[in-house]
Amino acid sequence: MRQRPDGAGPDDSSPAQKSTLGSRRADFDARAQAARHDIENQLRAGKARLDSRNEKLTARTGRNLPAAIAVGVLLGAAVLLSLIFVKAFFMIVAAALIGSLCFELASALRFAGRDVPRLPSVLAGVAVVPAAFYGGAGGHWAALVGGIVVVSLWRLVELARPSHRGGASSLGRDLGAGAFVQIYCSFLGSFMVLMAARPDGQWWTLSALIVVIAVDTGAYATGLNFGKHPMAPRISPKKTWEGFAGSVAASLIAAVLLSVFLLDEPWWFGLVFGGVIIVTATIGDLSESLIKRDLGIKDISTWLPGHGGFLDRLDSTLPSAAAAYGLYLLFA
Known part of the structure; x- marks a missing residue:
């Protein structure tokens, strides 16, 4: 009578029993593998259907609608919570948004050939927000005028530098574009802050x-x-x-x-x-x-x-x- 390899006693299992156990294990492994492949195929098919629906929806709406909804919800939540609970936090959210607006518009204007300095445009735009929040209408207007002056002076200093490639012929257009960024983005946008305060x-x-x-x-x-x-x-x-x-x-x-x-x-x-x-x-x-x-x-x-x-x-x-x-x- 054969002994078990672990020495626990004699091995009574016959070759036929071992063959049956091996066959069952192989059958179980085959079924598990088939089930896994089936699940993977279903997931791939589901992803393909979802991608197809998203493509059709994007083609119809002209944008990635799920991403647009997610971004809108996040922005809305930040504004809603800050307005309800802490007004000062709303000021911070508004400053971040207005700074982004100024950077975007200044960059777009530069792309179109208007030499609008981005850094002072963003800094001046952000400065309007706390000025409106704490200083009221007077601070709002003063920050706007000050911001336009700063952006204009920055452009003039750039023009005076020998390394600057721009010319004086477009100076008036550039100064007007810089002032437009401040009026359109920071001044109009900060009315919400002025009202919230x-x-x-x-x-x-x-x-x-x-x-x-x-x-x-x-x-x-x-x-x-x-x-x-x-x-x-x-x-x-x-x-x-x-x-x-x-x-x-x-x-x-x-x-x-x-x-x-x-x-x-x-x-x-x-x-x-x-x-x-x-x-x-x-x-x-x-x-x-x-x-x-x-x-x-x-x-x-x-x-x-x-x-x-x-x-x-x-x-x-x-x-x-x-x-x-x-x-x-x-x-x-």
């Missing part, structure tokens, strides 16, 4: 942002599904009158609800509020499209997946911020 201003700021989002979402969803008649084909070929109608409906509904339940204003103020934001948001969208067409670019940058750049995402917000602040002064 005032009593109950955070709720007005939040309401204005929500209505702007309603304008963009209503226009996008309606235009995507029903858009047939171009609104401004030479400026923005994808913008349609059907999309504009959707933005009107969405923004008015949002504005009325916010006026009654968040701002403690009468319902009719929501019609005024929504109507004003519809106009300013549409102007902001078309203005940025006109700027990009003039510069010969599709997107201001590629920093935000699914959106392009920060300015592509916030173009409707810039003029709407100034309009919302004006309504706050009149009604709040």
Whole structure:
């Protein structure tokens, strides 16, 4: 009688039993391998279907919609939480956004041949935010003027350097472009900060942002599904009158609800509020499209997946911020 290799006792298993066990083990291994291959094939097929759907959705919408939604949610969460809990943190978020706007636009202008210095443009733009938050309207205006002066002086110093390749013939155009960056990005954008710093201003700021989002979402969803008649084909070929109608409906509904339940204003103020934001948001969208067409670019940058750049995402917000602040002064 054979002994087990471990010395624990005699090995009673017959060759037939060992053959059966080996056959079962081989059968189990084969089934496990087949199941693994089947799962891998199903995962690959599922990924292929998902990629195909994303490609069709991207072709239809013109952007990576899942990435756009994810970026929008992250930005919205940062703004919402900072407005509700810590106003100073909203100032920091706004400073980061405005600095990004200034850098994007200055870079785009440089690409088109306007010699706009990026570093002072960003620093001057960021400086407007705390000036508006702590200094009110006076600080807001003073920081704007100071920023334009700093950017202009920087450009003049660059021109005086022997190593600078630019000429004086384009100086006026360059100075105007530098001032435009400060007015368009930092001055208009910081109206939200100016409003948030005032009593109950955070709720007005939040309401204005929500209505702007309603304008963009209503226009996008309606235009995507029903858009047939171009609104401004030479400026923005994808913008349609059907999309504009959707933005009107969405923004008015949002504005009325916010006026009654968040701002403690009468319902009719929501019609005024929504109507004003519809106009300013549409102007902001078309203005940025006109700027990009003039510069010969599709997107201001590629920093935000699914959106392009920060300015592509916030173009409707810039003029709407100034309009919302004006309504706050009149009604709040």
